[in-house]
Amino acid sequence: MMMLTIAWIALPLLVGFSIYLLPKIDRYLAMGVVLVSVGYGLTLLQRSEAITLRLLDSFGVTLFADSLSGYFILGNALVTAAVLLYCWGQAKSAFFFTQITVLHGCVNADFICADFISLYVALEVIGIAAFLLIAYPRTDRSIWVGLRYLFVSNTAMLFYLIGAVLVYQSNGSFTYEGLQQAPTEAIALILLGLLTKGGIFVSGLWLPLTHSEAETPVSAMLSGAVVNAGIYPLVRYALLFEDLLLILQLFSVATAFLGVVYAIFEKDTKRVLASSTISQLGFVLAAPTAAGFYALSHGLAKAALFLVAGNLPSRNFQELRQSSIPFPMWGVLAAAGLSLSGFPLLAGFGAKALTLKSLPPWQSIGLTIAATGTAIAFARFIFLPTRGFLESDKKMSSGFWLACLLLVGGLIVANSFSLESYTLPNIFKSLLIIAAGWSIYSLVIRRLKIELPRGAEQFENLIGAMSLILVLLFGVGLV
């Protein structure tokens, strides 16, 4: 298993750069890498014991993989596969597929890292590959959005690096376990880096613009898989250290609320989806033991939603309500939206039930309210008017439908991971949340016309928010 893990980590980078040499078979090479990842993820889920690798000695690279990593890896692989299917028939260059493969590989590496420096390298390469994908259309706007993303993430990673050296200073090693003896400032700096990279709370406000202005397949990849790269290490720390758990739980509830408020009042479909990503990341972070399954179900649903939203006739809800959307596309929107709202028969139900099961009451109540908000936000998609399939809709490529089929199929099959959560109270509760959300939507929210200010998303405020979060983390750490 050790050799297999190392080969699996190296494969995407090797193949990714080979795509440049063999541009004729770029799509097949990329898909091959992703299929290997699916296999590896499933193997991890099947194994009962974890894999620990320590290359060289205590100064070397430490890797750790268990079923939690398995869920994250499987989610990443399925989302990447859907994105590849979507792009299969499009005129994308070999460069695009190289970046997708490298990005996929680095996100995978992130999910099995167990020391701060490997994690740093993985996160920085993710930043570079994501920047290249966002800036792929080469328009001024895409370059600016990419530049803004790279700038914010690199500044956050500089803080993270200072934290990492402080951990080394007190432990003589960079492994995650060293966080226990590390000083408060080291923990605050490392958390700041990961919270920003993972899009949590105020430091995640870079996310709506980046995810909504990227191209459709890139948005799906970023929201479905790449944001998890910042969340996974946080979940790992929460599992390792009791003390951090409370801070992260506070952040998770705050994020769930912040994102959902943005999602309810946005007017633009892709911005609603991006804001809801922030809120869903709060749910992923809420219960470390259920995080893997939640991230998997969220990634599949969100990728499907982004793929469909990118192909609707308009991005404005007002215009969409006046026109109508083809029934099959509505079907995909509804399935993914219902899954995120926690409807039974879809993976989101089990994920929500597992997450809410083992929480302290204050957090459970907070997240239930946020879940109602999620139902409100997705009611706007589900109540869009539909029409039959017209001749003019035939232009949708078969790749698009295959990608949607894979993602929605994944949502249904993933139910088998959580069959034990199908109890009568759980089903009743989830239906109640959805009914409440939908009635609030049709009675109140639909008539409101509120514009949320976007000042907090300005570049300087994003950087400034980092210093505020740092002070906050430091304050909480001292208490």
Next chain:
Amino acid sequence: MTAILEACIFATVMGGFFGIILKKNLMMKIISMDVMSTGVIACYVLVASHRGLFTPILETSEQSAESVAYADPVPQAVILTAIVIGFSIQALMLVGVMKLARDNPTLEISEIERSNTP
């Protein structure tokens, strides 16, 4: 002595960070980020030199290894990786700025943001 150096490093990091926030020009922001990363690199070098200043190369002929105060090689090796990554990100950003400069010659961030945000 260490305290003074630590203060200098702190000042460099903070100077760079506030440069990113306060400078109006995108180019100056990127240079401020470089200042900040210089501070971070200096921080690693300082941590490496806590145990000693000698280059960590073992020479068997002269003295035994224990008697020489070697610098710690691990943070130095690590920061070398970080320098390379930081420099490649910087290069990418400058290419992006070159492209943006065609339509926004002043490179003022408020202007770029106004014309490129929906």
